Amino acid sequence: MGKDPISNILYIDLNRKRFWVEDRSDIFEEYLGGVGAATKILEEELPRNADPLGPENVIVLAVGPGTGMYPMSSKTVAVFKSPLTGNWGESHVGGRSAIAIRMSGCGAIVIKGASKIPVYLSIINGKVYFKDASALWGMRSTVTVGRVIREAEPGAGIRTIMRIGIAGERLVRYASVVTETYRHFGRLGLGAVFGSKKLKAILIMGKRTIPVINKRKYREVYDEIYNLVVKSGKTKKYYELGTPVNVLPLNKIKALPTRNLRQSWFEEAEKLSGEYIAETRLGRRVACSHCPVACIHLATIRERYPTEKYFYKTIFVSYDYEPIYSLGSMLGISDTDGVLRLMDAVDVVGLDAMSTGVILAWATEALQKGIIGLNDTIVKLSFGDWKNYIEAVNLIVEQPNEFYKALAMGVDYASRTYGGEDFALSFGGNEMPGYHTGPGAHLTHLTGARHSHLDSAGYSLDQKLLGKELPPPEELMDSLMKEEAWRQILTSFTICLFGRGVYTPETVSKALEPLGFELSPEDLKNLGWKIYAKKFKIKIREGFNVSKLRIPRRIFETPSPHGKLSEEYIERALKYFEKRLMEITSSF
């Protein structure tokens, strides 16, 4: 295989303000890149039982061989120990991040240690400049941080700027990292890990080239994939309405979690639908680099300056299905502008939208039930009241009392402290994604490495099974595990998962060939299992135990499109998962 700078790993030590590059072709040849490479690197670098907010935690950012080469290969993978779950942390982001990392001359960046003073990193063509970020520390808004760095640094149009807001600084366990304003490393608290390292931002840019082993073949495969992406209709729904296209269909089948999942349909879902927001508020679409789909939809809201009668500013808010669920239906908000303003408030301070919505929904129900009082919540939380939810978002960041300190730790922690665990929608310590479609979704949330709907997409399987008898739990579990193993390849090649319909095992195998990899579809599937096994070995090493998984009772109380879920079915599936996991982790 030709020498590709993707095999370089850039190591950065924040303790000593040093950096160095190592050629790790061994890792990139064995694990492709992305998740595969990052998992191997984390295994090497993360000490057992490391404190997620201690200097011993490690952040790995990785891209893959598809980055910059094929359409929709636009994602950067971050792997770290999560301060939210105390276990496997993984989050993916688009924007310009992936191409900027690859063009800077490496395939992965490893950030170790912690700085004593606030810093931001400027990584230009593989060189790292440690910049004093004291003036940025304390800055609430992720938008303002981005704006200041944009003025001070080079690389307009080709750089990525990853940064945290005040939530990351205050170590809210589900703080996000924002990149290019509209994309996020949302899940599992990477923002708090940045905050614990006094790392306010990272700017990356470069102008390297990517070698292609077989240019003619590359052109041929590229055209084939490009045509599939833009002409086959497989990505059309993401372009037209974006992920909010899911609101109405999920509501129709009664799978849209509403008011803390006390019901699974929202009577005013229409006002939160992709169709309605596009018709009334869509300002523009944007795309991650190298993606012709452009699924990112930005709504506009107008805000009048408080002291001037005819002066307005226009705010762009990136909206997706997940924040619409978590900050809309889950909180019973039907006011479209209200939901968008709440999304904006969450984004500005740098919080994960899904976790924030689920936590506020739990707090609202806990207040209604008298488990907590107004002296705890300070503002009256009630479903539908978006203005008070905005105040609560700010209180989560400020943490003025014990209750908000607990909320800043996540719903699992808060409910263990105050009670109300039955309706705290946490799975493996992570707050629930927006799918109450059936057993497949909740098994994905329980058994996926990230406890994310994207791990094995049980929500999709549930919908395919509608109107049919459910398969035995073991069979369903097998399908989910197989899907998760395959997704390790997509995220190692670093394909956006919205492109999964295009990037079949045959297509990925073909796409890798001109880049110097000879891997058949079967080889790729085996490699997927190998990465899956390695990930779970780390997860088990750090304390993951299937038999200790807590299942919120609420999911059994509220009917799904498959009716009320059977506890026995879920338990049987989990037992089988535990057994299979043992087999898989011991065979690699």
Ligand code: SF4
């Ligand atoms: S489909 Fe959307 S999220 Fe995925 S790479 Fe394209 S623009 Fe980014």
